Amino acid sequence: LSCTGCKKKDFVYHRKYSGEKYCKKCFCTSIEKKIARTVSKHQMLSSTDLIVVGLSGGKDSVVLTHLLAQMEKKFPNSKLITVTIDEGIKNYREETIEIVKKITQDWNIENKIYSFKKEFGYSIDDINQIILEKKLDLLPCSFCGVFRRKLLNQAARDLEADKLAIGFNLDDEAQTILMNFIRGDLSRMARIAPKPKKISPKFVPRIRPLREIPEKEIALYAFYKSLPMQSKECPYAFNSLRHNVQSSINLLEEKTPNVKFNILKNLHTINELFQDSEIKSIKNLHDCEKCGEPTSSTLCKACELISILE
Ligand code: Q46
Numbered sequence: 001l002s003c004t005g006c007k008k009k010d011f012v013y014h015r016k017y018s019g020e021k022y023c024k025k026c027f028c029t030s031i032e033k034k035i036a037r038t039v040s041k042h043q044m045l046s047s048t049d050l051i052v053v054g055l056s057g058g059k060d061s062v063v064l065t066h067l068l069a070q071m072e073k074k075f076p077n078s079k080l081i082t083v084t085i086d087e088g089i090k091n092y093r094e095e096t097i098e099i100v101k102k103i104t105q106d107w108n109i110e111n112k113i114y115s116f117k118k119e120f121g122y123s124i125d126d127i128n129q130i131i132l133e134k135k136l137d138l139l140p141c142s143f144c145g146v147f148r149r150k151l152l153n154q155a156a157r158d159l160e161a162d163k164l165a166i167g168f169n170l171d172d173e174a175q176t177i178l179m180n181f182i183r184g185d186l187s188r189m190a191r192i193a194p195k196p197k198k199i200s201p202k203f204v205p206r207i208r209p210l211r212e213i214p215e216k217e218i219a220l221y222a223f224y225k226s227l228p229m230q231s232k233e234c235p236y237a238f239n240s241l242r243h244n245v246q247s248s249i250n251l252l253e254e255k256t257p258n259v260k261f262n263i264l265k266n267l268h269t270i271n272e273l274f275q276d277s278e279i280k281s282i283k284n285l286h287d288c289e290k291c292g293e294p295t296s297s298t299l300c301k302a303c304e305l306i307s308i309l310e
Protein backbone atom coordinates (compact mmCIF):
# COMPACT_ATOMS: atom_id res chain seq x y z
CA LEU A 1 0.00 0.00 0.00
CA SER A 2 2.97 2.32 -0.27
CA CYS A 3 3.55 5.42 -2.37
CA THR A 4 5.19 4.90 -5.78
CA GLY A 5 7.32 8.01 -5.14
CA CYS A 6 8.87 7.76 -1.67
CA LYS A 7 7.97 4.08 -1.10
CA LYS A 8 7.45 4.91 2.57
CA LYS A 9 4.07 6.45 3.17
CA ASP A 10 0.64 5.08 2.37
CA PHE A 11 -0.82 6.38 -0.84
CA VAL A 12 -3.73 8.80 -0.89
CA TYR A 13 -4.17 9.13 -4.64
CA HIS A 14 -4.27 6.50 -7.37
CA ARG A 15 -3.52 7.94 -10.82
CA LYS A 16 -5.55 5.50 -12.86
CA TYR A 17 -4.24 6.51 -16.29
CA SER A 18 -0.64 5.73 -15.34
CA GLY A 19 -1.01 3.30 -12.44
CA GLU A 20 1.01 5.45 -10.01
CA LYS A 21 -0.05 5.74 -6.39
CA TYR A 22 1.07 8.74 -4.38
CA CYS A 23 1.19 10.10 -0.87
CA LYS A 24 0.19 13.75 -0.49
CA LYS A 25 3.72 15.13 -0.75
CA CYS A 26 4.80 12.99 -3.71
CA PHE A 27 1.54 13.76 -5.51
CA CYS A 28 2.26 17.50 -5.27
CA THR A 29 5.86 16.98 -6.40
CA SER A 30 4.64 14.94 -9.37
CA ILE A 31 2.34 17.78 -10.47
CA GLU A 32 5.13 20.36 -10.15
CA LYS A 33 7.53 18.17 -12.14
CA LYS A 34 4.96 17.46 -14.83
CA ILE A 35 4.25 21.14 -15.36
CA ALA A 36 7.95 22.05 -15.41
CA ARG A 37 8.39 19.32 -18.03
CA THR A 38 5.53 20.65 -20.17
CA VAL A 39 7.03 24.14 -20.00
CA SER A 40 10.50 23.03 -21.06
CA LYS A 41 9.35 20.43 -23.63
CA HIS A 42 7.40 23.04 -25.57
CA GLN A 43 9.83 25.91 -24.85
CA MET A 44 7.02 27.91 -23.32
CA LEU A 45 9.22 30.28 -21.33
CA SER A 46 12.61 31.90 -21.50
CA SER A 47 14.61 33.23 -18.55
CA THR A 48 13.95 36.92 -19.26
CA ASP A 49 10.23 36.73 -20.01
CA LEU A 50 7.73 39.19 -18.66
CA ILE A 51 4.80 36.84 -18.07
CA VAL A 52 1.24 38.02 -17.74
CA VAL A 53 -0.99 35.43 -16.05
CA GLY A 54 -4.74 35.47 -16.47
CA LEU A 55 -5.83 35.15 -12.84
CA SER A 56 -9.57 34.63 -12.49
CA GLY A 57 -9.48 33.31 -8.92
CA GLY A 58 -10.63 29.84 -10.01
CA LYS A 59 -8.52 26.85 -9.02
CA ASP A 60 -6.68 26.53 -12.34
CA SER A 61 -5.46 30.11 -12.50
CA VAL A 62 -4.60 30.11 -8.79
CA VAL A 63 -2.50 26.95 -9.18
CA LEU A 64 -0.88 28.36 -12.31
CA THR A 65 0.02 31.64 -10.59
CA HIS A 66 1.37 29.75 -7.56
CA LEU A 67 3.60 27.55 -9.74
CA LEU A 68 4.79 30.30 -12.08
CA ALA A 69 5.65 32.48 -9.07
CA GLN A 70 7.84 29.64 -7.79
CA MET A 71 9.52 29.17 -11.18
CA GLU A 72 9.99 32.91 -11.62
CA LYS A 73 11.96 33.16 -8.34
CA LYS A 74 14.68 31.04 -9.95
CA PHE A 75 15.00 33.51 -12.83
CA PRO A 76 15.81 37.00 -11.49
CA ASN A 77 15.42 38.58 -14.94
CA SER A 78 11.87 37.35 -15.42
CA LYS A 79 8.76 39.04 -14.09
CA LEU A 80 5.19 38.04 -13.32
CA ILE A 81 2.09 40.24 -13.46
CA THR A 82 -1.46 38.97 -12.98
CA VAL A 83 -4.44 40.26 -14.93
CA THR A 84 -8.02 39.71 -13.80
CA ILE A 85 -11.01 40.17 -16.06
CA ASP A 86 -14.21 41.40 -14.45
CA GLU A 87 -16.98 40.22 -16.78
CA GLY A 88 -19.70 41.84 -14.66
CA ILE A 89 -21.49 38.75 -13.31
CA LYS A 90 -23.37 39.51 -10.12
CA ASN A 91 -23.12 37.14 -7.13
CA TYR A 92 -20.14 35.41 -8.72
CA ARG A 93 -17.28 37.68 -9.72
CA GLU A 94 -17.22 39.59 -6.41
CA GLU A 95 -15.99 36.50 -4.53
CA THR A 96 -13.21 35.73 -6.99
CA ILE A 97 -11.99 39.32 -7.01
CA GLU A 98 -11.63 39.10 -3.22
CA ILE A 99 -9.60 35.89 -3.64
CA VAL A 100 -7.42 37.52 -6.29
CA LYS A 101 -6.74 40.54 -4.06
CA LYS A 102 -5.77 38.33 -1.14
CA ILE A 103 -3.50 36.06 -3.16
CA THR A 104 -1.66 38.81 -4.97
CA GLN A 105 -1.12 40.74 -1.72
CA ASP A 106 0.05 37.64 0.16
CA TRP A 107 2.33 36.55 -2.66
CA ASN A 108 3.48 40.06 -3.46
CA ILE A 109 2.49 39.95 -7.14
CA GLU A 110 1.17 42.88 -9.14
CA ASN A 111 -2.48 42.62 -10.22
CA LYS A 112 -4.48 44.60 -12.74
CA ILE A 113 -8.24 44.38 -13.19
CA TYR A 114 -9.91 45.05 -16.55
CA SER A 115 -13.67 45.15 -16.91
CA PHE A 116 -15.95 44.28 -19.82
CA LYS A 117 -18.26 47.17 -18.95
CA LYS A 118 -15.43 49.68 -19.15
CA GLU A 119 -13.73 48.25 -22.25
CA PHE A 120 -16.74 47.09 -24.30
CA GLY A 121 -19.62 49.07 -22.79
CA TYR A 122 -21.51 45.96 -21.65
CA SER A 123 -21.21 43.58 -18.70
CA ILE A 124 -22.16 39.92 -19.19
CA ASP A 125 -25.28 40.58 -17.08
CA ASP A 126 -26.20 43.44 -19.49
CA ILE A 127 -25.62 41.12 -22.44
CA ASN A 128 -27.77 38.39 -20.92
CA GLN A 129 -30.56 40.93 -20.50
CA ILE A 130 -30.31 42.02 -24.16
CA ILE A 131 -30.23 38.38 -25.33
CA LEU A 132 -33.49 37.76 -23.46
CA GLU A 133 -35.14 41.00 -24.62
CA LYS A 134 -34.18 40.61 -28.27
CA LYS A 135 -34.71 36.81 -28.14
CA LEU A 136 -31.28 36.29 -29.69
CA ASP A 137 -30.16 32.75 -30.43
CA LEU A 138 -26.89 33.27 -28.54
CA LEU A 139 -25.50 32.49 -25.10
CA PRO A 140 -23.69 34.86 -22.71
CA CYS A 141 -20.69 32.50 -22.85
CA SER A 142 -20.26 33.14 -26.60
CA PHE A 143 -19.66 36.80 -25.82
CA CYS A 144 -17.70 36.15 -22.66
CA GLY A 145 -15.13 33.86 -24.29
CA VAL A 146 -14.46 36.22 -27.21
CA PHE A 147 -14.33 39.35 -25.04
CA ARG A 148 -12.05 37.73 -22.47
CA ARG A 149 -9.65 36.53 -25.13
CA LYS A 150 -9.46 39.97 -26.69
CA LEU A 151 -9.11 41.86 -23.41
CA LEU A 152 -6.44 39.53 -22.01
CA ASN A 153 -4.43 39.99 -25.18
CA GLN A 154 -4.80 43.77 -25.08
CA ALA A 155 -3.84 43.83 -21.41
CA ALA A 156 -0.79 41.64 -21.96
CA ARG A 157 0.27 43.79 -24.91
CA ASP A 158 -0.19 47.04 -22.95
CA LEU A 159 1.98 45.59 -20.20
CA GLU A 160 4.58 44.64 -22.85
CA ALA A 161 4.40 40.97 -21.92
CA ASP A 162 6.44 38.36 -23.75
CA LYS A 163 3.98 35.58 -22.86
CA LEU A 164 0.39 35.36 -21.77
CA ALA A 165 -0.14 32.35 -19.49
CA ILE A 166 -3.61 30.82 -19.27
CA GLY A 167 -4.78 28.24 -16.72
CA PHE A 168 -6.14 25.76 -19.25
CA ASN A 169 -6.05 22.20 -17.91
CA LEU A 170 -6.27 18.90 -19.79
CA ASP A 171 -10.07 18.84 -19.55
CA ASP A 172 -10.34 22.37 -21.00
CA GLU A 173 -7.95 21.44 -23.78
CA ALA A 174 -9.85 18.25 -24.70
CA GLN A 175 -13.16 20.17 -24.61
CA THR A 176 -11.80 22.93 -26.86
CA ILE A 177 -10.55 20.40 -29.39
CA LEU A 178 -13.93 18.64 -29.56
CA MET A 179 -15.84 21.94 -29.63
CA ASN A 180 -13.83 23.11 -32.64
CA PHE A 181 -14.50 19.77 -34.28
CA ILE A 182 -18.24 20.00 -33.57
CA ARG A 183 -18.37 23.57 -34.92
CA GLY A 184 -16.42 22.47 -37.98
CA ASP A 185 -13.64 24.92 -37.19
CA LEU A 186 -10.83 22.72 -38.41
CA SER A 187 -8.39 25.52 -39.02
CA ARG A 188 -8.70 26.69 -35.42
CA MET A 189 -8.30 23.12 -34.26
CA ALA A 190 -5.19 22.62 -36.36
CA ARG A 191 -3.69 25.73 -34.81
CA ILE A 192 -3.99 24.54 -31.20
CA ALA A 193 -0.29 24.07 -30.58
CA PRO A 194 1.58 23.80 -27.29
CA LYS A 195 4.56 25.87 -28.44
CA PRO A 196 4.00 29.63 -28.27
CA LYS A 197 3.95 31.37 -31.63
CA LYS A 198 3.89 34.99 -32.67
CA ILE A 199 1.29 35.17 -35.45
CA SER A 200 0.94 38.96 -35.42
CA PRO A 201 2.88 41.72 -33.66
CA LYS A 202 -0.40 42.59 -31.95
CA PHE A 203 -0.93 39.12 -30.48
CA VAL A 204 1.01 38.14 -27.35
CA PRO A 205 1.95 34.42 -27.61
CA ARG A 206 -0.22 32.35 -25.25
CA ILE A 207 1.07 29.47 -23.15
CA ARG A 208 -0.94 26.79 -21.33
CA PRO A 209 1.42 25.08 -18.85
CA LEU A 210 -1.39 23.04 -17.18
CA ARG A 211 -2.57 21.47 -20.44
CA GLU A 212 -1.40 17.98 -19.51
CA ILE A 213 -2.88 17.91 -15.99
CA PRO A 214 -6.47 16.66 -15.54
CA GLU A 215 -8.83 19.09 -13.81
CA LYS A 216 -9.34 16.67 -10.93
CA GLU A 217 -5.61 16.71 -10.15
CA ILE A 218 -5.43 20.51 -10.25
CA ALA A 219 -8.27 20.62 -7.71
CA LEU A 220 -6.52 18.07 -5.52
CA TYR A 221 -3.23 19.96 -5.72
CA ALA A 222 -4.98 23.21 -4.73
CA PHE A 223 -6.63 21.39 -1.83
CA TYR A 224 -3.41 19.78 -0.56
CA LYS A 225 -1.56 23.11 -0.80
CA SER A 226 -4.45 24.92 0.93
CA LEU A 227 -4.69 27.44 -1.91
CA PRO A 228 -7.77 29.65 -1.70
CA MET A 229 -10.44 28.71 -4.22
CA GLN A 230 -13.72 30.11 -5.38
CA SER A 231 -16.74 28.14 -4.22
CA LYS A 232 -19.45 29.24 -6.67
CA GLU A 233 -19.85 28.35 -10.32
CA CYS A 234 -20.75 30.98 -12.88
CA PRO A 235 -24.57 31.14 -13.18
CA TYR A 236 -24.31 31.05 -16.99
CA ALA A 237 -22.10 27.95 -17.18
CA PHE A 238 -24.83 25.37 -17.31
CA ASN A 239 -26.26 25.61 -20.80
CA SER A 240 -23.11 26.27 -22.79
CA LEU A 241 -21.72 23.97 -25.48
CA ARG A 242 -18.62 23.57 -23.33
CA HIS A 243 -20.72 22.30 -20.45
CA ASN A 244 -22.37 19.65 -22.64
CA VAL A 245 -19.07 18.56 -24.16
CA GLN A 246 -17.56 18.39 -20.66
CA SER A 247 -20.35 16.10 -19.41
CA SER A 248 -19.95 13.82 -22.45
CA ILE A 249 -16.18 13.49 -22.07
CA ASN A 250 -16.52 12.80 -18.35
CA LEU A 251 -19.07 10.10 -19.09
CA LEU A 252 -16.71 8.50 -21.63
CA GLU A 253 -13.87 8.67 -19.13
CA GLU A 254 -15.65 6.40 -16.68
CA LYS A 255 -15.01 3.50 -19.05
CA THR A 256 -11.88 4.80 -20.80
CA PRO A 257 -9.53 6.51 -18.31
CA ASN A 258 -7.23 7.78 -21.06
CA VAL A 259 -9.83 9.51 -23.18
CA LYS A 260 -8.68 13.09 -22.47
CA PHE A 261 -5.02 12.31 -23.10
CA ASN A 262 -6.02 10.48 -26.28
CA ILE A 263 -7.90 13.50 -27.59
CA LEU A 264 -4.81 15.66 -26.94
CA LYS A 265 -2.45 13.10 -28.47
CA ASN A 266 -4.63 12.68 -31.55
CA LEU A 267 -4.71 16.42 -31.99
CA HIS A 268 -0.91 16.41 -32.17
CA THR A 269 -1.07 13.71 -34.86
CA ILE A 270 -3.57 15.77 -36.85
CA ASN A 271 -1.41 18.85 -36.38
CA GLU A 272 1.58 17.07 -37.84
CA LEU A 273 -0.47 15.92 -40.83
CA PHE A 274 -1.53 19.50 -41.40
CA GLN A 275 2.04 20.73 -40.97
CA ASP A 276 2.39 22.64 -44.22
CA SER A 277 -1.25 22.74 -45.08
CA GLU A 278 -3.32 25.76 -46.04
CA ILE A 279 -5.75 24.91 -43.28
CA LYS A 280 -3.27 25.99 -40.62
CA SER A 281 -2.37 29.34 -42.03
CA ILE A 282 -4.13 32.49 -40.98
CA LYS A 283 -4.52 34.43 -44.14
CA ASN A 284 -4.66 38.17 -44.63
CA LEU A 285 -4.54 39.35 -41.06
CA HIS A 286 -5.39 43.02 -41.03
CA ASP A 287 -6.80 45.58 -38.62
CA CYS A 288 -10.45 45.46 -37.57
CA GLU A 289 -12.29 48.43 -39.09
CA LYS A 290 -13.77 49.37 -35.75
CA CYS A 291 -11.15 48.68 -33.09
CA GLY A 292 -7.91 48.07 -34.98
CA GLU A 293 -7.22 44.64 -33.49
CA PRO A 294 -5.97 41.99 -35.92
CA THR A 295 -8.62 39.92 -37.71
CA SER A 296 -9.05 38.01 -40.96
CA SER A 297 -12.49 39.60 -41.57
CA THR A 298 -13.60 43.21 -41.82
CA LEU A 299 -14.59 43.27 -38.16
CA CYS A 300 -13.00 41.26 -35.37
CA LYS A 301 -15.23 38.74 -33.62
CA ALA A 302 -15.73 41.00 -30.58
CA CYS A 303 -16.83 43.99 -32.69
CA GLU A 304 -19.07 41.71 -34.76
CA LEU A 305 -20.77 40.48 -31.57
CA ILE A 306 -21.12 44.02 -30.19
CA SER A 307 -22.87 45.10 -33.40
CA ILE A 308 -25.58 42.48 -32.71
CA LEU A 309 -26.29 44.11 -29.34
CA GLU A 310 -26.59 47.67 -30.64
S1 Q46 B 1 -17.50 33.12 -16.97
FE1 Q46 B 1 -18.18 33.68 -18.97
FE2 Q46 B 1 -17.50 31.26 -18.21
FE3 Q46 B 1 -19.59 32.45 -17.06
S2 Q46 B 1 -20.39 33.53 -18.84
FE4 Q46 B 1 -19.73 31.57 -19.61
S3 Q46 B 1 -17.70 31.93 -20.31
S4 Q46 B 1 -19.46 30.35 -17.79
S5 Q46 B 1 -15.68 30.10 -18.00
Ligand code: ZN
Pocket residue numbers: 288289290291292293299300301302303304
Ligand atom coordinates in the same frame (compact mmCIF):
# COMPACT_ATOMS: atom_id res chain seq x y z
ZN1 ZN C 1 -12.73 44.98 -33.59
